[in-house]
Amino acid sequence: MAAGRPDERKVVRMPSPEPAEELTAELVVDGVAAVAPAVSPDGRLVVYGVVGNEGTSGAIWVADVGGSGDRRRVADGVGRGAVPKWGPDSGAVFFVSGPFVPGSSVSGGEEQRLLRVRVDGGEVGEEVGEPEVVGEWRGGVSDHVPLLDGRTVALLAADEREDGVKVWGRHLPPDRLRLVDLESGEVRTVDGLGDRHVVAVAQRPDGGPLAVLSWATRELDPGVLTAELHVVDAVTTAVRELGPVGVEAQAPVWWSRDGVWHLAHLEVTPGHLVGGLAVVDSAVPETGPAGEPRNLTAGMSVCPAELEQVADGPPLALFAEGLDTALYRLDAESLRFRRLTGGPGLLAGLTASRSGETVALLASTAYEPKNVHAGPAGGQLVRLSDTRPELRRIRWGVQQRLGYRASDGLALDGLLIRPAGRTGEDGPAPLVTLVHGGPYDRYADAFALNAVDCGQWLASAGYAVFLPNPRGSSGRGHAFAATVAGRVGGEEWTDVLDGIDLLVAEGVADPERLGIAGWSHGGFLAAWAVARSDRFKAAVTGAGISDWGAQAGTGDWGILDAALGGSTGWDGPGPHVHDRNSPLAYASAIRTPVLILHGEEDTNVPLGQAVHFHRALRHFGVEHEFVVYPREGHGLEERAHQLDALRRTRDWFDRCL
Template sequence: MSELTAELIVDQDFPQDVQIAPHGKQVAYILAPTGKKEEHESSAIWIASTDRDREARQFTAGEAHDRHPRWSPDGKYLAFLSDRAKRGTGQLYLIAADGGEALALTSIKNKKSVDDFAWSPGGGQIAFTSSDEPTEEDEKQEKERDDARVYGEKWPYARLRLLLLATREITTLAAGERHIADFTWHPHGTEIAYVVHQTPDLEARAHEVVIERIAIAGGEPQVVCHFPCAIHSLTWSQDGSTLFFLASVAKKSQSSFAVYAVPVQGGEPTHIACGQTNCAAEVRALHQTSSLAVLIGEGLGSRIDLLDPKKGEAVPLLGDMDGERGVEYDSWDVRRSEDGKLTVAVVRSAGDRPREVWSGQEQAGQNARSTGLQQISTHQEQLAGISFGKQEPFLWTARDGLKLDGILIRPTGEVEASPLPMVVLVHGGPYGRWGHEFHLHPLDWGQWLALAGYIVLMPNPRGGFGHGEQFAAAARGEVGQADYQDVIAAVDAAIARGIADPERLGIGGWSQGGFMSAWAVTQTARFKAAVMGAGVSDWGMMVMTSDVPDFEQELGGSAPWDGVTQRRHLELSPMTFARNVTTPVLILHGENDARVPLSQATGFHRALRRQGVPVEFVVYPREPHGIAERAHQIDILQRVRRWYDRWLKG
């Protein structure tokens, strides 16, 4: 049996962003390494045959960050984004579907990247968004270091632009002091609908947005509707009468997501599907049919349904089980061909199978799950000789009677008699979830720890994805309360079933999982080791310093400026109770984390040192909220294992 090393984990190549060609016979996708070795990311476009007539082949060199491949409507070309001319600045390129040299459609001299793009239905135009290029005065000030930043001035608003392929002429359709965040073409190619944020700042996502539409011939934009918070997956119905999108049920940041519809001529958006007992993740219109394809999370799994938007009825297209094996989808596409069949492509994984591209077909509207799904890529052969831990659903009941779910991974061969040392890994979000996917990533230590001899318990406490609005809403102003009790109830269940040794318990996680780990050690001494990865220690400081302050205030329950009587954030902050900690804590954090700033880790480290708690504090230079550099990812994996071994096995 081959040995799993940290290097094998970080050198995995992950397929992403699958796109089916119009004829349904090919799938384009991105293959990207888990960790980057240099300053900038790299990725390549690959193409696979849906019928496996030809092996998947690399289509671009992968020496730059080639991404976002999109087929032309006639299937003869692929447009994509790449920073091959200037690393870190992505421009729009065009390449023939049978290969050749890629042609830059936007200037490689541009200093601003293209953010997003979409082909017109007829294929003669491409709409895209990008911010304005710096003026001569801007460049002069930067060169002379006379470049003070004033809040509210010189926002890098994304503009909606139109490229005419025949002449390469570019016009700006939507400008002004507003940020274009998403857009979609009218099925006849006559108009574009788009979402307007007040500013490019992430803070704007928590405030009112506007959907507008504009004729490509020009003219004034028409307001379709206002919505109190961010939306995504904007798509136009095939008859041109309705716009669909995803947004939160409660119209708050921490909430389950649902499908909404709004008349193109204007009106109030209507909630038409999902969000109450399950969660919508993405919605797409299908060509030549009124149905929508919706990716839905429910329980531990995800499925793709065909939704009739008028009746609100859904027909399963692709479920979350392959026989007895649960499966998960990281990326997906559905396309209807002229013969009435739906071609489906997904990036799929399971508890014992890493991520690969799969494809299959089914008649549109058939009242059964799709059949004939087959693997069409082979990118994870380096893991083939490794015997991974046995992954299984873990169900338990909360103290208030709520039925909960999660994942349990058992070591291969049960290296010692049960009960075993157990590590509890808490997911991020809190609107995240542990599901049927393959749990092997620099920030997902499930299999990595199982192969080191640990039982790994991965609970899904309240606040997460897959159980609807009431479940998600439980985290608003209540983090560390019912969700923490859910985690503890899962631990109790594992002990009661003879799975876990109560004297050898660890806890860990990243982001919200890092918060829960920090919170847990302030509330109990049951855990003998903890890993706090990019975790929150002070919700008040998060409101003041995070790049999503409204979201953090929703979770923490109040802001520091709410007055001396409104201090819920203090009651929910690990920092408030740091004097209680006796558990050894490993703190890991990215230096340039804007979501959970480094001060959260620095402060908690300082508090634990003052209490004489065994603590190790590691900062990763240059890193944001998710650790991206290969060497740092290896360090995390090795350091996490050593920490648990030291305190749970030593």
């Protein structure tokens, strides 16, 4: 294993030298966050949401793109669904208010309202109107898209679900495409899509038809495997079929080339169930079949993360580049994406004005949480929101970029957070490795502080924290991400070990005081670590997979989890590939104390994964604690549960390390 590459190892961003205050669990969970920025079509204003813990204090704000410091709250009490959208005249903002959380299941009797608030004049200082209800829906609204005629809003809304027995396959009502007439209140449902679940809508920038992306069912498996594109006339509701698209297809955008309209979208690299996202494009003539799809990001060593439609040109995109993020634009001649500008850390939530000259997004760096930034595409962006100024009083652990090589020579990256108030001259510290989920995710050189991403929380208690990006992560192209297919716990695990070995060799980590933790796929790797190694003195597995065969049969992602684990349990009596990739198969070797955390209503990684792991540890007499959080899904939403997880995790490492 080679030492870190000088160009990456030397980048150390220091936290603010301001007076320090103690980081408490309450400070971690009780702040607010900026979400869902949107630039007005004329490029002068940005609207965004601000949500608090448990989504109970949602508000909508408008700010001037120029960063004058003027901000105006235009709506309160909108809950977590604070996703504002501009009307085409840049004079009104639409949003959905109600109890429904996008992406959650829908229960009968819930009512959501589509509201409009006037922000006329295009200046923040001018008066705004009171929000007015322009539509209501029982059953849940997952998205809304104001159309360019100024009279219609497209809703992605489910039928109201009746209580009673659940007939599998019909137990989750699909989101249907509804068109709301703002003057009459009339709602038309696009019947030509049948019972397909609509996941995304984009109107052609000339005011023409809608591109509609749908799945055969709302269920992730087989939904993400059955995506199709359609073109819908917003006036007649006539539907034109464009045919199937790839796995996990998302974010359709229109653009024009040589007088012909194209549709591009994101999907897993064609031909693969596991791997990096790609931008796939097809010509869509006015009549006749769509053109052959073309992968516009083939061979790139970075990963597209977001795709944004621009009315007057080709689309913009955000790309994950190792620990950083960059803004790209599609070149219409070469049909390749060209880099406009990059920034350290994380960029997300990209939106653009109609001309594409102005963008807004969420940006975060090592010690600054995500806030709304806006400005010229490819130019300097100005911060418009400041959601957590209280965190500037905290003395953070120094966050350092790591570049190193795996034992087979592959270049890798990650982050090291040193214990708060300590430097490299203070000698080795206890080290906790936090493995991210996914596995197609990554650690960017950004600020992350919550009940799951708790690196700074542990650093404030004296721990060094290692945040690795092993094979399977995003940010280094498709081939890097696809390595884990059928091989979870293989090279991705040795990549993590190689990073730990480097930190031990450089005197950062005490080899006798190593811990490991993670959530979701990170929880799997934490369980795998103690099943395959005796180096760790403590582990925390959050919503982790212990048996890949059972996960393929019961988890939300189904066959895609089987592609990671390597097989299913229904293709013969075995031996199965997934057995050798499952921590349960090696439970008899575990000696490390393990803290197991899991949500009781998790359907992504069902609770049975944790129950089975707990019983195996109990059978072999392994010290462990098993904690189940009622009402929680794959993450932790309730404040009391977040506080408990933070304190319990740190107490576990304090006791064992």
